[in-house]
Amino acid sequence: MTGIVNDIPVPGVHQRRSTPPSAFGEPSVWLMGSALLLCLGMVAVIIVLIAGHGFSTLWPRPVDRVTLRSGEVFLGMPMGSETFTPNEEEQARINALLKAGDLTQADTAGPRTRYRFRLGNRDLGRDSFRWVPAYEIASRERPDDAVVVERDQWGVFIGVPDAVVLRQEIEEPANTPFVESFEVQTPNGSHPATQRVLSETGETRVIAREVHVAQGPAETSEKIDELMGAARDRRDEIDRLLRNRIPAVQDRLAELNWAERRVERAAGDHDPAGPVWLWAITTLACLGSLAGAVGVWRALPESRSRSVALLAIAVLACGTGLHAVLERPFLRGTLTEQQAQVRLDKIAFDSSVAEDERETLLSRIKDLEQRDDTVRVEIVDPGLDRFAPVAQTKPEEPMRLSQARRVIHANTLGPLGRVRLYLARWGDFLSRPPGESPGEGGVFPVIVGTVVLTMLLTVSVVPLGVIAAIYLREYASQGVVTSVIRIAINNLAGVPSIVYGMFGLGFFCYTMGGYIDGGPGAAALPRTPWWLLIAGLGGLVVLAGLLGAGASTPGVLSGGRSLSARLVRSATWGLWMGAVGLAIYLAWRTPYFHGFFAEKLPEQPTFGARGILWAAFTLALLTLPVVIVATEEAIAAVPGSMREGSLGCGASRWQTIRRIVLPASMPGVLTGAILAMARGAGEVAPLMLVGAVNLAPASPVTATPPFLHGDRTFMHLGFHIYNLGFQSPDAEAARPLVWTTTLLLVAIVLVLNLAAMVIRARLTGRRGGGGL
Amino acid sequence: MNGSNGVVSAIEPIGASEVEPKGIAEEPKPSGRKRQGSVLDAIRRGEPTKATVHPEVLTEDAVIEIEAFSLWYGSSRALFDVSMPISRGKVTALIGPSGCGKSTLLRSVNRLNDLIDGVRVDGRMLLNGAPLYAPHVDVIDLRKRLGMVFQKPNPFPMSIFENVVYPLRIDGVRKKSVLRDACERALRGAALWEEVKDRLAAPALGLSGGQQQRLCIARAIVSDPEVLLLDEPCSALDPIATQRVEELIAEISERYSVLIVTHNMQQAARVSRYTAFMYLGHLVEYGPTEAIFGNPKLRETEQYVTGRFG
Ligand SMILES: Nc1ncnc2c1ncn2[C@@H]1O[C@H](COP(=O)(O)OP(=O)(O)OP(=O)(O)O)[C@@H](O)[C@H]1O
Ligand SMILES: [Mg+2]
Numbered sequence A: 001m002t003g004i005v006n007d008i009p010v011p012g013v014h015q016r017r018s019t020p021p022s023a024f025g026e027p028s029v030w031l032m033g034s035a036l037l038l039c040l041g042m043v044a045v046i047i048v049l050i051a052g053h054g055f056s057t058l059w060p061r062p063v064d065r066v067t068l069r070s071g072e073v074f075l076g077m078p079m080g081s082e083t084f085t086p087n088e089e090e091q092a093r094i095n096a097l098l099k100a101g102d103l104t105q106a107d108t109a110g111p112r113t114r115y116r117f118r119l120g121n122r123d124l125g126r127d128s129f130r131w132v133p134a135y136e137i138a139s140r141e142r143p144d145d146a147v148v149v150e151r152d153q154w155g156v157f158i159g160v161p162d163a164v165v166l167r168q169e170i171e172e173p174a175n176t177p178f179v180e181s182f183e184v185q186t187p188n189g190s191h192p193a194t195q196r197v198l199s200e201t202g203e204t205r206v207i208a209r210e211v212h213v214a215q216g217p218a219e220t221s222e223k224i225d226e227l228m229g230a231a232r233d234r235r236d237e238i239d240r241l242l243r244n245r246i247p248a249v250q251d252r253l254a255e256l257n258w259a260e261r262r263v264e265r266a267a268g269d270h271d272p273a274g275p276v277w278l279w280a281i282t283t284l285a286c287l288g289s290l291a292g293a294v295g296v297w298r299a300l301p302e303s304r305s306r307s308v309a310l311l312a313i314a315v316l317a318c319g320t321g322l323h324a325v326l327e328r329p330f331l332r333g334t335l336t337e338q339q340a341q342v343r344l345d346k347i348a349f350d351s352s353v354a355e356d357e358r359e360t361l362l363s364r365i366k367d368l369e370q371r372d373d374t375v376r377v378e379i380v381d382p383g384l385d386r387f388a389p390v391a392q393t394k395p396e397e398p399m400r401l402s403q404a405r406r407v408i409h410a411n412t413l414g415p416l417g418r419v420r421l422y423l424a425r426w427g428d429f430l431s432r433p434p435g436e437s438p439g440e441g442g443v444f445p446v447i448v449g450t451v452v453l454t455m456l457l458t459v460s461v462v463p464l465g466v467i468a469a470i471y472l473r474e475y476a477s478q479g480v481v482t483s484v485i486r487i488a489i490n491n492l493a494g495v496p497s498i499v500y501g502m503f504g505l506g507f508f509c510y511t512m513g514g515y516i517d518g519g520p521g522a523a524a525l526p527r528t529p530w531w532l533l534i535a536g537l538g539g540l541v542v543l544a545g546l547l548g549a550g551a552s553t554p555g556v557l558s559g560g561r562s563l564s565a566r567l568v569r570s571a572t573w574g575l576w577m578g579a580v581g582l583a584i585y586l587a588w589r590t591p592y593f594h595g596f597f598a599e600k601l602p603e604q605p606t607f608g609a610r611g612i613l614w615a616a617f618t619l620a621l622l623t624l625p626v627v628i629v630a631t632e633e634a635i636a637a638v639p640g641s642m643r644e645g646s647l648g649c650g651a652s653r654w655q656t657i658r659r660i661v662l663p664a665s666m667p668g669v670l671t672g673a674i675l676a677m678a679r680g681a682g683e684v685a686p687l688m689l690v691g692a693v694n695l696a697p698a699s700p701v702t703a704t705p706p707f708l709h710g711d712r713t714f715m716h717l718g719f720h721i722y723n724l725g726f727q728s729p730d731a732e733a734a735r736p737l738v739w740t741t742t743l744l745l746v747a748i749v750l751v752l753n754l755a756a757m758v759i760r761a762r763l764t765g766r767r768g769g770g771g772l
Numbered sequence B: 001m002n003g004s005n006g007v008v009s010a011i012e013p014i015g016a017s018e019v020e021p022k023g024i025a026e027e028p029k030p031s032g033r034k035r036q037g038s039v040l041d042a043i044r045r046g047e048p049t050k051a052t053v054h055p056e057v058l059t060e061d062a063v064i065e066i067e068a069f070s071l072w073y074g075s076s077r078a079l080f081d082v083s084m085p086i087s088r089g090k091v092t093a094l095i096g097p098s099g100c101g102k103s104t105l106l107r108s109v110n111r112l113n114d115l116i117d118g119v120r121v122d123g124r125m126l127l128n129g130a131p132l133y134a135p136h137v138d139v140i141d142l143r144k145r146l147g148m149v150f151q152k153p154n155p156f157p158m159s160i161f162e163n164v165v166y167p168l169r170i171d172g173v174r175k176k177s178v179l180r181d182a183c184e185r186a187l188r189g190a191a192l193w194e195e196v197k198d199r200l201a202a203p204a205l206g207l208s209g210g211q212q213q214r215l216c217i218a219r220a221i222v223s224d225p226e227v228l229l230l231d232e233p234c235s236a237l238d239p240i241a242t243q244r245v246e247e248l249i250a251e252i253s254e255r256y257s258v259l260i261v262t263h264n265m266q267q268a269a270r271v272s273r274y275t276a277f278m279y280l281g282h283l284v285e286y287g288p289t290e291a292i293f294g295n296p297k298l299r300e301t302e303q304y305v306t307g308r309f310g
Helices: A001-007 A026-056 A089-102 A219-265 A277-300 A303-329 A337-374 A413-429 A444-474 A480-492 A495-516 A527-551 A562-591 A610-639 A640-648 A651-684 A685-690 A719-726 A731-767 B005-010 B039-045 B054-057 B102-109 B139-145 B160-170 B176-189 B208-223 B239-251 B265-271 B289-294 B299-305
Strands: A064-069 A073-084 A112-118 A129-133 A136-139 A147-151 A157-173 A183-184 A187-202 A206-217 A375-381 A389-391 A394-400 A404-406 B062-073 B076-085 B092-094 B119-127 B146-149 B227-230 B258-263 B274-279 B282-288
Touching: A026 A731, A073 A129, A073 A157, A129 A444, A147 B146, A157 A219, A157 A394, A157 A413, A183 A495, A183 A562, A183 B176, A206 A219, A219 A337, A219 A375, A219 A404, A277 A303, A303 A404, A303 A562, A337 A375, A404 A413, A413 A444, A444 A480, A444 A610, A444 A651, A444 A719, A444 A731, A480 A610, A495 A610, A495 A685, A610 A651, A610 A685, A640 A651, A640 B208, A651 A731, A651 B160, A719 A731, B039 B282, B054 B282, B062 B102, B062 B258, B076 B102, B076 B119, B076 B258, B076 B274, B092 B102, B092 B265, B102 B119, B102 B146, B102 B227, B102 B258, B139 B146, B160 B176, B160 B208, B176 B239, B208 B227, B208 B239, B239 B258, B239 B265, B274 B289, B274 B299, B282 B289, B282 B299, B289 B299
Parallel strands: B076 B282, B092 B258, B092 B274, B146 B227, B227 B258
Antiparallel strands: A064 A073, A064 A136, A073 A112, A112 A129, A147 A157, A147 A404, A157 A206, A157 A375, A183 A187, A187 A206, A375 A394, A389 A394, B062 B076, B062 B119, B274 B282
16 A cells, blocks of 8 residues: 555656555454453452352262272262273283273273262261272162261261161169160050160160161151151251350350459559659640640631641640549449449349359250260261261160251262252251351351451551652642652552561550450559650640741742741741650550450450451551552542642531542542452461361350450351362362362452442442542 | 742832832823834833823722732742732623633632642732731632633532522522522522522432533522623523623622623623733733724733734
C-alpha cells in the first residue's frame, strides 16, 4: 500500500514517508496473546484441580471384596490405579506365578497395573491405603452386604454387619446359678443370649449378658436402621452436654475462682488513694478544657489555628480526664475485711450453685451413657474375622451403635441415594466441629474463625488506612517528606509476612496484651514526679498550641514564608512530638493502672497471649499499605474541579472530604478493602505465631454477651490445611480433605470479595458516577 | 517580589489614601485621536504600564475594590498590580486573550487560589470595604457570600436535587420543605426547572453539558449570594441556553453584582454594564461597555474587541 502511494507523483510540498515494518504490531500481538493464554491456562488448571479434587472427596465410593492369591481377604474402596515397572523382587514373584500357571505368558513383559484401595479399620491395625498389583488379585467382587461405617473416631470401618447385641453388665450374688447361653423371649420373638463372667469376688460377680436381637447381615442391617435414629439422638445429646453445657459451667466456676482472687487481692491492697483536692482540680481542669474546646469550636472560624487550638485542648482534656478517672479517690481504695467477706460469701454461694449444676449435668451424662452403652453392633472385617471394637483397648466388646455416624450400604446405593449421601456429607463437613485428630469431623468452627478474623481485620484496617490516605492526599503538603512516607508505605507491603507475625507476637500479644492484663508492672514511677510530668505535658501542649496558632497564618500571605515563621513552625512540630512522646511514656509508666486481668497472672494471661484480636491487628498492619495505596489513588482520581466546586459553595475542607471526596472515592476504598481481605484471609504464616491453633477450645464468637472474645485463640482454614496435610498422624488419609478445605478457603475468599464487589457496584450505580 | 522589581517599583506605592484607589492612571487628555504607542508591546517587554480607566467607573458604588493586586503561582507572576472597582448591582465583564489571568482574578475574589500550593498574593481586595486577605478572615463565610460558576461544569456525583441544595446542606439545613422550595427557585432561576423537574432524583452526571452548567448556576444562586462570579458560564451552551443564561444574568443583576468572564464579545456587549480588558496579567482598559466596544481610548482595545488583534 505504502509503495503504491509512493509511486504516485505527489504534487507540491507534500512529502510521504514509507511506514516502517516495526509499525505493524502483529507479532507482538501474538506474543502478548500467548502470554495471556498461558496465564489464563495456569489459573484454569489451579481452579480445575482444586474444584475437581475438592468436590470428589466426599463422593460415595463402592466397596470391593478382594481375595489375593496368598489367600488374604480384605474389603476396600477402589481409589484408582497406576502402571508401574516391577522391580526384581516383584519380577521374581511374577515368574513364580507364571510357573504355577496362575498368569498367562501374555502378561510377562511391560509395565503392570496396580490398584489403590482405601481400607479403613485403623483400630484393627490396617493401613489407611494399600497398593495391590493386579497379578496378586485372585478375585474381586462387590458384595451387597458390605457396609461403610462412618465413625467419629478412628475413621471409617469397612465390614459386614453381623449382629445387633444388647449388652448389660450385671452384678449378682456369686451363688446365683450361671448359664453360658439361653433364650430370651420378647414380643418380637425369641433371641439367643450369652453370658460371660467379667470378674468375681467372694460374694458377688460381675457378668456381661449379651442378647443377640439380630443376626446375619440382612436382619442386622434392618435392625440398625431401626435403632440408628435413637442412638444418634442420644449421642448428640451427650455431645451437646459435653461440648456446650459442661464448658459453660466450668467457665463460670473458673471466673468465680478468679473473682475470689480479685477480692482477696483488693482486700490486701494498701495503695493509698490520692488526695481529694488533687482529684477535684484535675476533674475541673478536664471539664474546663472540654468547655473550652466547645467555646473555641463555636467562636473561631474554621482555620488551622482553630484546629491546633482544639487539638491542644483535646489533649489537655484527655490527660486530665485520664488522671481524674484513675485517681477517683472515693471510688477506688481498698476493701475492708467485712466488705471482702461479704463478697467472698457471695462467690462461695455462686460456686456451690455452679458446682451443683455440674453434678446434675454429669449424672445426666452418665445416665445417657449407660443407656447408650447397651446397644452394640458387630461389624465384622471378613479378612481379620474381628468386629469393630468399642475401643482399641477392649477388643472383645463390639462397638456401640451410636459410635457410627452413618452405616452405608455402599454397593446397593442407587444414584439418588449417592447424591443424598454426598450432600449429607457436605452438610456434616460444613456444620460440625473437627474431631480429636485432623481429618475427622467437619470444619464449622474453622470457617467461623476465618470469617471472624477477616471481618475484624477489615474493620480495623479500613478506617485506619482511609484516614491515613486522606491525610496524605488532602492535608499534607506534597513535598519530600510526603514522598518518603509514601515510598515507605509501599515498601511495607513487601515485608515478609512472618516478620509481621514476629512483630505481632512481640508487640501486640506480649507488650500491649501484657499491659492490658497487668498494667505497667512493678517498675512504676513514684507518684509525685508522675503528676509533675502530667503538668509538664499539659504545659507543653498548650505552648505548642499557642505557637502553632500564631504560626499558622494562611500560606498565601507573603508573611507565611519568612524564615522566622518557618522556625516557629518547626519548633511547634518539635514540641508536639515531644508532648506525644511524653504522653505515651506516661501511659506506659503510670503507677495507677494495675491491669484489667491481673488476678489471672501469671498462670492464665487474658490478652497477654495469642488471640484473635491480636491476629486481626497483625493482619491489619500487614494489609494497611494495600488500603492506603488504593484509597490514595481513588482520592487522587477525584477531579480537583469537584473540590473547587464544593469549596466555592462555602464548604469547609472537612465537609468537602466528607461529602464529595470520600463518597466519590468509595469504590476505590472498597477495592482496597477487598484486596486487604483477600490477602488477609489467605495469610497463614503470621497467624501461626499470633493465635491460630489446631483445635480451639472455645469459639471466638458466642451467642451470649460479650459475643466477641478477642482474647481467644481460633482456627483458620489456611492453618487447618497445613495441619491436615502435614501435621496429622495419618496425613495420607487426611490428604483428600486438604483439597476440600482448600476449596472452601477459596470459596470463602471469593464470597467475601463478591460481597464487596456487589456493594461497590451498588455504590457506583446509585451515584451515577460511573468511573470515578 | 522577586524578578519583577522593575514593574513593582514603577507603580506608585499604595496605601497613601485608603479611600481612593490608586495605581490607576490619570484619564488621558482628550486629544481627539487615540493614544498611539503600543501598550501591549510594553507589557510584553515587561515595561511598566498604566491601566486606562474611564472616569465613569470610579463614580459608581463599588461592591468589590481591587487595589494593586498581584498574584504569583510559585515564581511565575500571573497578575500585575490590578486595580479596579466592581460596581454594586451591575454586571462587569472581563475580557482578554486566553491565559491573561481572568480566571485567576475571579478565583482570587473568593480566595480559591489559597488552595494551590505556592500561591502568593500582594495588594488588597475589599468586599464591602472589608479586606478579603486579612489574616483572620473567615474564608468559608466569605465563599458563602460569593457564588461561583466555573469555566467547566462541575456537578457533584449525586442527584440533581442534592447538587442544587448542597450549599444549604453544608449549612445544616435539613427541613425537606425548605430544601425543596429552594431547589425549585434556584432551578427556575437557572432556567432548568422545566427540563429536570420530573427527575430530580436522577444522577446529575447524566445531564448534558449545557444542563450541567445551568445546574451549577442554580447551585451558585441557591444560597442567595451577594456577588456572582461567572467564569465563562456559556462556553458549553448552545445559543438557546446561552440566551436563557444571558436573560438570567440580566434578571439577577438587579439583585446581585455580577462579575463575568467571557470570550464572546457580543455577549459582553449584551449583558454587561462595564467591561475590563486584560492582557498578560495586566488590566489594560476598563470602562463602560458602550465606550469599550464603541469608542475605546486605546487602539489595542479597539483592535481586540473588533477581532483585529495581533
Ligand atoms: N494552578 C496554576 N499554577 C500555575 N500557573 C497557573 C495556574 N493556573 C493558571 N496559571 C497560569 O496563570 C496564567 C493565567 O491563567 P488563567 O487561568 O487566569 O487565564 P484565563 O485568562 O482564565 O485564560 P482562559 O481564557 O483560557 O481561561 C496562565 O499563564 C496560566 O498558565
Ligand atoms: Mg479561564
